[in-house]
Amino acid sequence: MTETIEAPAALRQINHWIGGRAAAGVSGRKGPVFNPATGRQTGEVDFATPEEVDAAVQAAKVAFATWRGVSLAKRAEIFFRVRELVHERREEAARILTSEHGKVLSDALGEVTRGLEVIEFCCGLPTLLKSEYSEQASTGIDVYSIRQPLGVVAGITPFNFPAMVPMWMFVLKPSEKDPSASIWTAELLKEAGLPDGVFNVVNGDKVAVDSVLEHPDVAAVSFVGSTPIARYVYEKATAQGKRCQALGGAKNHMIVLPDADIDMAADAAVSAAYGSAGERCMAVSMLVAVGSVADPLIDAIKQRIPNVKVGDGMNPANEMGPLITREHRDKVASYLEDGKVVVDGRESCPDEGFFLGPSLIDDLKPGMRAYDDEIFGPVLGVTRVDTYDDAVRLVNESPYGNGTAIFTRDGGAARQFQFEAQAGMVGVNVPIPVPVAYYSFGGWKGSLFGDRHIYGPEGIDFYTRGKVVTSRWPDPATSKVDLGFPQTR
Numbered sequence: 001m002t003e004t005i006e007a008p009a010a011l012r013q014i015n016h017w018i019g020g021r022a023a024a025g026v027s028g029r030k031g032p033v034f035n036p037a038t039g040r041q042t043g044e045v046d047f048a049t050p051e052e053v054d055a056a057v058q059a060a061k062v063a064f065a066t067w068r069g070v071s072l073a074k075r076a077e078i079f080f081r082v083r084e085l086v087h088e089r090r091e092e093a094a095r096i097l098t099s100e101h102g103k104v105l106s107d108a109l110g111e112v113t114r115g116l117e118v119i120e121f122c123c124g125l126p127t128l129l130k131s132e133y134s135e136q137a138s139t140g141i142d143v144y145s146i147r148q149p150l151g152v153v154a155g156i157t158p159f160n161f162p163a164m165v166p167m168w169m170f171v172l173k174p175s176e177k178d179p180s181a182s183i184w185t186a187e188l189l190k191e192a193g194l195p196d197g198v199f200n201v202v203n204g205d206k207v208a209v210d211s212v213l214e215h216p217d218v219a220a221v222s223f224v225g226s227t228p229i230a231r232y233v234y235e236k237a238t239a240q241g242k243r244c245q246a247l248g249g250a251k252n253h254m255i256v257l258p259d260a261d262i263d264m265a266a267d268a269a270v271s272a273a274y275g276s277a278g279e280r281c282m283a284v285s286m287l288v289a290v291g292s293v294a295d296p297l298i299d300a301i302k303q304r305i306p307n308v309k310v311g312d313g314m315n316p317a318n319e320m321g322p323l324i325t326r327e328h329r330d331k332v333a334s335y336l337e338d339g340k341v342v343v344d345g346r347e348s349c350p351d352e353g354f355f356l357g358p359s360l361i362d363d364l365k366p367g368m369r370a371y372d373d374e375i376f377g378p379v380l381g382v383t384r385v386d387t388y389d390d391a392v393r394l395v396n397e398s399p400y401g402n403g404t405a406i407f408t409r410d411g412g413a414a415r416q417f418q419f420e421a422q423a424g425m426v427g428v429n430v431p432i433p434v435p436v437a438y439y440s441f442g443g444w445k446g447s448l449f450g451d452r453h454i455y456g457p458e459g460i461d462f463y464t465r466g467k468v469v470t471s472r473w474p475d476p477a478t479s480k481v482d483l484g485f486p487q488t489r
C-alpha cells in the first residue's frame with residue numbers, strides 16, 4: 001500500500017469560486033488531493049480564511065437581492081439548461097469523480113444521474129412553490145400563503161458523493177479530499193445562465209466551516225458528513241439562530257428472513273456492501289441473518305466475493321475502486337480483527353493505491369468495535385439471531401437510523417417491519433432504499449440532526465419560509481371601528 005507524497009511538477013491548483021469566477025486562495029494554506037487508485041498526489045486545494053468565506057457570502061447576498069426577483073419561468077428555464085448540460089457532460093463529471101474519489105466509472109455515472117434527478121425535480125419549481133388560497137375566510141377577507149427563500153444558505157459536504165450531494169445545495173464548502181467536482185458544477189451553472197454570485201464554492205477545512213457557521217448573513221446550513229461533525233455543526237449553527245439540517249453517519253442493517261430468496265439476498269448484500277468500496281452512507285454494513293438462513297447466505301456471499309473485480313476505477317472492467325485515503329484504508333482494515341473473519345480483503349487487492357478487497361466477518365455482536373462503529377469501507381459484518389423480533393431489536397437499538405432493509409417473501413413481515421423500523425429509509429427486498437428525487441432523503445437518530453430531510457419536498461421547505469397574507473380590499477360598506485379581537489364569523 002503506497003502513498004507518494006512527492007509533488008509532481010504540475011500539480012493541479014483547485015481554487016475557490018466566488019461571484020461567478022475562480023478565485024485563487026490567499027491564505028497560503030492548502031491541502032493535497034490524491035488519485036486514490038495510484039496513491040499519487042495530483043493536485044492541491046486552497047483552504048479558505050474567514051475573509052474568503054465572507055467574500056463568498058457577500059457575493060451570494062448581493063446576488064440574492066436580484067435572484068429572488070427572477071420569475072419562476074426564468075428560473076425553471078435555467079434549471080432545464082443545467083439539466084441538459086449535466087446530462088451531456090455526465091461522462092466528464094464521472095471521470096473527475098473517479099480520479100479524486102476512486103469509485104469506478106459506472107458508479108460515478110450513477111452518482112451524477114442521481115444528482116441529475118434532483119435537478120430535474122427543481123425544474124418543477126413553479127409547481128413546487130405553489131401555495132394555498134382561501135377566498136372569503138371572513139367577510140370580504142381572503143387568506144393565502146406564500147413561500148419565500150430564506151436568504152443565503154450554505155452547504156458543507158462529505159467526500160463520498162462529491163457531485164451528487166453538492167447538487168442538493170449555494171455557498172458550498174465541499175470536502176477537501178475531492179473538491180474538483182464542485183468547481184466543475186460552478187462552471188456549468190454559469191454556462192447554464194445562473195447569475196454570478198448565486199452559487200459560490202469555498203474550499204477548506206474546519207476554519208472555513210466555522211466561518212460559515214458563525215457568519216451572521218448565513219440563514220441556513222445543510223451539512224452531510226459523519227455523526228460527530230454533524231452534531232457539532234447542528235449545535236453551533238442553531239446556537240447562532242440558523243436553521244440547520246445535519247445528516248450524519250450510518251450503520252445500515254439488512255435483515256434476511258429464512259423465507260428470503262437466498263440468491264437475491266446474496267446479490268443484494270454484495271452489491272450494497274461493496275459498491276463504492278462501502279463508502280456510502282446507505283451501504284449495507286450489517287447483515288442480520290435470522291435462523292436457518294445464516295449458513296447458506298454466508299456461503300452464497302462467499303462464492304460471489306472473488307468475482308468482484310477490484311482495481312482502478314478508470315478501467316471500465318473494474319467494479320470496486322480504492323478507498324479515499326491511506327489513513328482511512330488502514331483504519332478500515334483494522335476492523336478485520338473482530339468476530340470470525342470469513343474473507344480478508346487485505347489478501348486480495350492491488351499493491352498500489354489505497355485498496356482493500358471485499359471483506360466478510362461472521363459472528364459480530366453489539367459491543368464489538370466492528371459491530372458498533374461505522375466502518376465506511378468494504379467490510380460486511382454478519383450477526384446471527386434466532387427470530388424476527390431479535391433482528392428488529394438490533395435495528396432499533398442502533399444509535400444510527402439512516403437506512404435499513406428486509407429481505408423476505410412474507411408480505412405481513414415486511415409490512416410489520418416498515419411499521420416498526422426506526423430508520424428514515426426502509427427497503428423491502430431493496431438493499432439501498434435511497435428515495436427518488438420527489439421524496440426526501442434523510443435518516444433518524446444519530447443519522448440526522450434537525451427536523452427536515454434533504455432534497456424533495458422537505459428540501460423546498462427547508463430553504464424557504466412560509467408567510468400567510470390576510471387581505472381585504474377597500475369596501476366602505478364593511479369598514480367600521482372595532483376594538484374587539486378580529487373574528488372570522
Ligand code: NAD
Nearest residue numbers: 157158159174175205206209225226229247248249250281
Ligand atoms: P466528515 O464529517 O469528516 O466531513 C464532512 C465535512 O465536514 C467536510 O466538508 C469536512 O471538511 C468537514 N469537517 C471535517 N472535520 C471537521 C471539523 N472538525 N470541524 C468542522 N468541519 C469539519 O465526513 P467525510 O469523511 O467527508 O464523509 C463520510 C461520512 O459522511 C460518513 O460518516 C458517512 O456516513 C457520512 N455521509 C452521510 C450521508 C447521509 O446522508 N446521512 C451521506 C453521505 C455521507
